[in-house]
Amino acid sequence: MVLEMKNIRKQFDGLEVLKDISFHVDSGEVVSIIGPSGSGKSTLLRCATFLETIDGGEILYMGEHAAHTDASGKAVYVHPKQLHRFRSYCGLVFQQFNLFPHYNVLKNLTDAPIHVQHRSREEAEETAMELLRKMGIADKANAYPYQLSGGQQQRVAIARALAMRPEILYFDEPTSALDPELTGEVLKVIRQLAEEKMTMVVVTHEMPFARAVSNRVIFMDGGVIVEQGHPEAVFGDPEQERTRQFLSNYQR
Amino acid sequence: MSFSTMFSTMGVGMLRTCSIFFLTLLFSLPLGMIVMFLRRSRIKVVQGITKVFIAIMRGTPLMLQLLVWYFGPYYLFGASIRGYRFTAIIIGFSVNYAAYFAEIYRGGIESIPVGQHEAAEVLGYSKSQTFLRIVLPQVVKRIMPSVTNEVITLVKDTSLAFTLAYNEVFSLAKQISASQTSFMPFVIAGVFYFIANYAVAFAMERVEKAFNYYR
Numbered sequence: 001m002v003l004e005m006k007n008i009r010k011q012f013d014g015l016e017v018l019k020d021i022s023f024h025v026d027s028g029e030v031v032s033i034i035g036p037s038g039s040g041k042s043t044l045l046r047c048a049t050f051l052e053t054i055d056g057g058e059i060l061y062m063g064e065h066a067a068h069t070d071a072s073g074k075a076v077y078v079h080p081k082q083l084h085r086f087r088s089y090c091g092l093v094f095q096q097f098n099l100f101p102h103y104n105v106l107k108n109l110t111d112a113p114i115h116v117q118h119r120s121r122e123e124a125e126e127t128a129m130e131l132l133r134k135m136g137i138a139d140k141a142n143a144y145p146y147q148l149s150g151g152q153q154q155r156v157a158i159a160r161a162l163a164m165r166p167e168i169l170y171f172d173e174p175t176s177a178l179d180p181e182l183t184g185e186v187l188k189v190i191r192q193l194a195e196e197k198m199t200m201v202v203v204t205h206e207m208p209f210a211r212a213v214s215n216r217v218i219f220m221d222g223g224v225i226v227e228q229g230h231p232e233a234v235f236g237d238p239e240q241e242r243t244r245q246f247l248s249n250y251q252r
Numbered sequence: 253m254s255f256s257t258m259f260s261t262m263g264v265g266m267l268r269t270c271s272i273f274f275l276t277l278l279f280s281l282p283l284g285m286i287v288m289f290l291r292r293s294r295i296k297v298v299q300g301i302t303k304v305f306i307a308i309m310r311g312t313p314l315m316l317q318l319l320v321w322y323f324g325p326y327y328l329f330g331a332s333i334r335g336y337r338f339t340a341i342i343i344g345f346s347v348n349y350a351a352y353f354a355e356i357y358r359g360g361i362e363s364i365p366v367g368q369h370e371a372a373e374v375l376g377y378s379k380s381q382t383f384l385r386i387v388l389p390q391v392v393k394r395i396m397p398s399v400t401n402e403v404i405t406l407v408k409d410t411s412l413a414f415t416l417a418y419n420e421v422f423s424l425a426k427q428i429s430a431s432q433t434s435f436m437p438f439v440i441a442g443v444f445y446f447i448a449n450y451a452v453a454f455a456m457e458r459v460e461k462a463f464n465y466y467r
């Protein structure tokens with residue numbers, strides 16, 4: 001198991017956003033998270049990637065605790081030094097790309113490997129070029145983010161995350177900021193990664209994509225997991241009325 | 253007094269003006285960074301005191317501040333202020349400009365999208381790496397126009413050193429004009445300030461252009 005989250009609770013000044021969420025992700029698995037806006041999907045990814053701290057519950061990577069809950073019911077994280085190691089297990093692709101505008105594409109991909117992971121420049125650049133070829137944007141290595149289309153920027157962002165060699169890659173609505181004609185090129189590279197057995201968790205509103213690519217689908221609403229299972233089960237014959245309702249908005 | 257004597261006498265003043273200008277930048281630019289960090293401190297007391305400090309620096313005339321820096325040690329501690337004039341001027345200017353720069357830096361830092369911090373955090377950058385490698389370079393680009401404004405204001409503000417009877421260009425122009433009953437010193441001073449400002453604007457434009465490689 002790459003990731004295990006148990007009984008996760010999170011609130012923002014009184015507002016309970018995650019209410020006792022438990023799920024896990026196996027190695028090589030692709031898990032899609034769907035659900036209406038405000039249901040806590042982003043917050044869940046942000047807790048998993050340590051951008052937010054949980055109030056209660058447990059987070060385990062590779063079977064090892066990054067956070068657990070003590071006797072008083074409060075979440076306790078491992079020492080910051082160790083947390084750094086847990087961070088290195090996960091990559092995150094944002095809706096808004098968040099590329100570094102002052103670095104060209106190549107430097108966006110090599111800066112963290114060189115300065116955070118202390119890998120050699122040659123090796124980092126070689127890895128970066130390989131990733132850019134895979135993303136179909138090797139010719140953009142020297143371009144700056146502002147010179148790229150949204151779809152290209154998002155592919156750079158995916159490559160930047162992969163350059164750190166994460167164990168698991170999270171996507172938070174990776175195509176929501178893109179024009180419809182550009183979503184295809186981004187979904188294609190995610191699909192390609194799925195075929196290569198990259199472990200991934202994808203928050204998305206692209207239902208056909210989620211159905212085709214995932215091994216498992218999680219439907220969230222109101223801070224809880226309403227239903228999860230094989231995509232054919234969740235999309236084809238949902239158990240919960242709430243799931244059915246939500247999915248009907250996407251079908252015609 | 254011939255024009256060339258007049259000009260060479262005032263040349264000394266020009267050098268003094270330039271030294272106020274460059275020393276003020278040398279001290280206030282980094283000092284502003286420290287003030288900005290204190291202003292953004294998570295410790296409420298530190299933040300509060302810094303806020304008050306900035307408010308005073310920006311809310312009272314620089315001329316008055318120069319007088320306080322110069323005569324303060326004498327009135328408060330009875331200290332001798334002989335030979336302290338130039339130091340007082342540099343302290344007064346540097347501390348005052350540091351307050352302005354601090355606010356410019358702060359505005360720049362707070363304008364960087366939170367997504368930049370988050371992307372860096374997930375990639376494992378430390379706090380200081382995030383600041384130095386990701387945030388600061390973008391801040392420098394963004395604040396360049398405001399810094400340019402401030403630097404140009406400083407060129408003209410140097411004339412306030414006359415308050416402490418320091419013989420920079422402006423004070424000399426006044427003195428020579430009075431003693432020679434001539435208008436020429438003012439023309440020379442005016443041309444000097446204009447050229448100095450032009451040079452500053454030119455230099456700053458070059459720096460701004462150097463950051464044009466990204467948007």
Ligand SMILES: Nc1ncnc2c1ncn2[C@@H]1O[C@H](COP(=O)(O)OP(=O)(O)O)[C@@H](O)[C@H]1O
Nearest residue numbers: 012013017035036037038039040041042043044
């Ligand atoms: N930093 C925050 N401070 C306060 N409330 C927040 C914060 N982040 C998210 N929320 C709230 O938590 C709820 C879930 O948000 P989010 O996880 O972004 O949902 P989703 O990604 O499913 O749309 C929303 O009601 C949102 O307003």
Ligand SMILES: [Mg+2]
Nearest residue numbers: 041042043173
């Ligand atoms: Mg969201």
